[in-house]
Amino acid sequence: xxxxxRRLTGTGLSEKAARRLTITVLLxxxxxVILLLFxxxxxxxxxxxxxxxxxxxxxxxxxxxxxxxxxxxxFIRSFILTFHIAFTSTLIASILAVASAMLLRPAFRxxxxxxxxxxxxxxxxxxxxxxxxLYLFSGSGLVSRLATGAGLIDSxxxxxxxxxxxxxxxxxxxxxxxEIPFIGVIVLAILLSVxxxxxxxxRSLGANRWQAFRNVTLPLIMPGVVSASVIVFxxxxxxxxxxxLLGSTFPKALPVLAFESYxxxxxxxxxxxxxxxxVIAVMSSLMILAYMKVSRRYVRx
Amino acid sequence: xxxxxxxxxxxxxxxxxxxxxxQLDLEIESGKLTALLGPSGxxxxxxxxxIAGLLRPTSGDISFDGDSILSIPPEDRGAVMVFQNxxxxxxxxxxxxxxxxxxxxxxxxxxxxxRVTDMLDLVQLPGFEDRKPRxxxxxxxQRIALARALIVQPNVLLLDEPLSxxxxxxxxxxxxxxxxxQTEMGITTVFVTHDQEEAVxxxxxxxxxxxxxxxxxxxxxxxxxxxxxxEIAKFFGGTNFIPGHYEGGEITTSIGRFRAPRSAVDGGDAxxxxxxxxxxxxxxxxxxxxxxxxxxxxxxxxxxxRVTLGDIEVEAVxxxxxxxxxxxxxxxxxxxxxxxxxxxxPAAAHE
Numbered sequence: 001x002x003x004x005x006r007r008l009t010g011t012g013l014s015e016k017a018a019r020r021l022t023i024t025v026l027l028x029x030x031x032x033v034i035l036l037l038f039x040x041x042x043x044x045x046x047x048x049x050x051x052x053x054x055x056x057x058x059x060x061x062x063x064x065x066x067x068x069x070x071x072x073x074x075f076i077r078s079f080i081l082t083f084h085i086a087f088t089s090t091l092i093a094s095i096l097a098v099a100s101a102m103l104l105r106p107a108f109r110x111x112x113x114x115x116x117x118x119x120x121x122x123x124x125x126x127x128x129x130x131x132x133x134l135y136l137f138s139g140s141g142l143v144s145r146l147a148t149g150a151g152l153i154d155s156x157x158x159x160x161x162x163x164x165x166x167x168x169x170x171x172x173x174x175x176x177x178x179e180i181p182f183i184g185v186i187v188l189a190i191l192l193s194v195x196x197x198x199x200x201x202x203r204s205l206g207a208n209r210w211q212a213f214r215n216v217t218l219p220l221i222m223p224g225v226v227s228a229s230v231i232v233f234x235x236x237x238x239x240x241x242x243x244x245l246l247g248s249t250f251p252k253a254l255p256v257l258a259f260e261s262y263x264x265x266x267x268x269x270x271x272x273x274x275x276x277x278x279v280i281a282v283m284s285s286l287m288i289l290a291y292m293k294v295s296r297r298y299v300r301x
Numbered sequence: 302x303x304x305x306x307x308x309x310x311x312x313x314x315x316x317x318x319x320x321x322x323x324q325l326d327l328e329i330e331s332g333k334l335t336a337l338l339g340p341s342g343x344x345x346x347x348x349x350x351x352i353a354g355l356l357r358p359t360s361g362d363i364s365f366d367g368d369s370i371l372s373i374p375p376e377d378r379g380a381v382m383v384f385q386n387x388x389x390x391x392x393x394x395x396x397x398x399x400x401x402x403x404x405x406x407x408x409x410x411x412x413x414x415x416r417v418t419d420m421l422d423l424v425q426l427p428g429f430e431d432r433k434p435r436x437x438x439x440x441x442x443q444r445i446a447l448a449r450a451l452i453v454q455p456n457v458l459l460l461d462e463p464l465s466x467x468x469x470x471x472x473x474x475x476x477x478x479x480x481x482x483q484t485e486m487g488i489t490t491v492f493v494t495h496d497q498e499e500a501v502x503x504x505x506x507x508x509x510x511x512x513x514x515x516x517x518x519x520x521x522x523x524x525x526x527x528x529x530x531x532e533i534a535k536f537f538g539g540t541n542f543i544p545g546h547y548e549g550g551e552i553t554t555s556i557g558r559f560r561a562p563r564s565a566v567d568g569g570d571a572x573x574x575x576x577x578x579x580x581x582x583x584x585x586x587x588x589x590x591x592x593x594x595x596x597x598x599x600x601x602x603x604x605x606x607r608v609t610l611g612d613i614e615v616e617a618v619x620x621x622x623x624x625x626x627x628x629x630x631x632x633x634x635x636x637x638x639x640x641x642x643x644x645x646x647p648a649a650a651h652e
Contacts, residue, residue: 197388200355203375204382205402206453211376215405219392 042281049274056267065271075276077251085168085253086237089175094229096176097183098221102213104184105191115188119181126178130245133174137162163246170246171253175236183228190224191217227295234287238280254280303365303379303456303489305329305352310361312347312513321347323513325361332487334480336504338494340536344513345493346385349459352491353382365456376405379456385465387446389434395421395445396430402453420448423482440471444478451482458483460492464499476503497524497537509533529565531572531648540574541615547571547644556611557590559637564644572645579641580617582606583626585634588642592635599624608635 050061069075104115121129136142144159153159163170198220202212243253252260254276261273310325322344329335337345350356352363354375362369370378381402389398397404399420400413421427424444434442443463450458463479464472480503483490494500500507501521509516509524517529528534531542545554548568552561559573582594592608592615604624606617617635627633 197384197386198390200350200353200375200382201384201388201390202401202405204353204355204380204459205405205449206376207401207405208374208376211405215401216390219390 045274045277049278051271065275069272069275078254078257081251082254085171086233089172090229090233093176093179094183097180098187100184101187101191119185122181129174129178130242133170164248166248171242174242179232186228190221194220227291230287230291234284238284302331304331306364308362311359313359320513325515331489333505334483334490336500336507338500338507339510341495343510346461349493353380353459354378381450381455382459383446383450385462387442391434395432399449420452424448440467458488458490463492527643531645534574540576543573545573552644559588560639561642561644566646570647574643574645575637577616577618579638581636582633588639589634589636594627594629594631
């Protein structure tokens with residue numbers, strides 16, 4: 001690397017520019033793949049969403065697909081549902097993750113084992129978790145039968161709908177379960193790097209445990225919590241398989257709705273499917289931008 | 302004003318290693334400035350954190366004015382600790398940092414603002430309210446950390462290495478500031494340091510700790526004039542040691558017999574200790590032996606000679622004019638001022 005930089009410097013480039021060029025060249029293969037596959041797909045999708053689909057004779061650009069979906073009550077309800085799923089699950093997961101990380105922070109015997117258990121479900125695929133939620137919380141699931149057995153409800157049919165339900169409880173349970181360790185591991189790392197001294201200062205100055213957490217620890221870890229939850233929010237907003245398995249038939253989560261329109265026998269529904277995909281992409285991008293902004297501010301302070 | 306008493310205070314972090322603090326007994330006088338001095342890792346900061354309530358002792362007791370405070374949480378002890386690396390809250394302004402303790406006590410906002418201004422005046426940083434900690438120099442951050450502690454009017458002020466992160470000239474300023482505030486407010490103050498000079502200059506009394514054990518608790522000059530062990534004398538540095546046998550106010554060494562009325566031991570194997578300033582060259586008399594000058598350095602305000610006495614070498618610090626009187630290799634009479642000789646017990650075997 002050093003040798004290469006020096007040789008490039010000989011061509012009249014400044015050392016900084018030379019280093020930048022070297023990095024660009026080294027990254028080129030990865031960037032090319034991303035550009036072709038990801039940006040290519042995105043551009044094609046965007047064109048389709050504007051009604052450009054020469055294969056079936058649509059050659060004009062228009063915003064018809066967007067005006068259809070934005071005036072469609074079903075789409076609006078899907079959007080609200082998807083936002084509810086992403087927001088609620090992220091919020092609950094963040095709170096529980098911070099609480100778990102706080103509990104896991106002090107050194108104790110067997111800590112490594114507990115930490116292992118804590119992060120174990122990071123490796124379990126979402127689908128497996130979804131099946132677990134089905135087995136546990138569906139009308140004929142384990143929890144429902146146990147509740148019946150304990151006499152809490154008369155029959156499994158009396159169990160409140162938690163899977164394929166309009167409030168998306170099953171989906172949220174699955175996301176919360178899966179995302180707690182993801183956010184938790186990040187928060188724990190930040191907690192350990194921040195150390196307990198700031199808290200000690202606060203306690204010494206007269207803050208009780210809760211005040212020290214609320215006024216000192218939380219603001220210190222907040223940028224990390226926000227960064228982690230924004231990633232989770234963007235993911236849960238755009239993920240397909242969990243709402244597809246555990247979601248209700250109406251309204252459907254946006255990714256499910258988009259996929260179903262896309263696979264519709266009526267090819268004319270494709271622009272709408274792509275328009276929905278674009279909405280999801282825009283939401284995710286906004287989240288990523290927010291993430292970058294927050295994390296940059298965090299790095300600066 | 303609060304008197305702090307440590308009795309049998311012990312902290313064991315890990316059962317396999319020796320205690321960080323071992324059976325510490327200490328009476329910290331009310332309204333005085335006390336130094337906890339010792340090499341790094343000797344348990345000074347651990348002791349301080351136990352007083353502040355940030356660490357739980359393994360055994361022993363801490364009391365303020367005679368009442369045990371072990372069951373009182375840190376926020377209610379009135380013992381405020383200022384950390385070595387200041388630890389100002391980075392996302393708060395200077396005013397918010399200083400006012401933190403009052404905000405936690407739910408003091409009225411207006412009053413907080415006035416008292417913050419007063420504190421900034423006290424630490425000589427008026428007008429710093431709206432700055433952020435990262436805009437301040439180390440010395441300024443240190444003063445803000447001090448102001449943040451003082452605003453809650455603590456009974457006991459605990460300072461962890463208050464001067465170690467500062468440049469030489471800032472150190473003098475800070476030292477004066479601490480001294481001034483401490484005298485004005487009369488707060489019982491304990492500070493931790495590894496620097497014996499800092500302890501000597503600043504403290505009313507010094508508690509010297511090695512390996513978690515109290516070695517000597519005394520006024521600063523006592524550590525120079527009557528250290529209780531060779532290790533203590535070595536820690537304060539610069540002293541000559543000559544092993545010998547002590548009996549009836551005289552110590553017999555391989556180079557001769559010396560009158561030594563001052564002693565930490567009654568008799569038996571002992572060590573003669575004498576500071577270089579108490580060794581004089583050229584004047585024969587009582588307590589004198591002949592020596593040969595090996596080398597000398599002219600320092601300006603004084604001169605330093607190394608002199609061989611038989612198989613022993615001692616250092617003498619003399620008037621600078623003496624460099625003209627003696628040459629290296631000269632035979633000279635060397636005199637130990639008998640009132641400056643201090644006889645200590647032999648160095649501990651385990652050391």
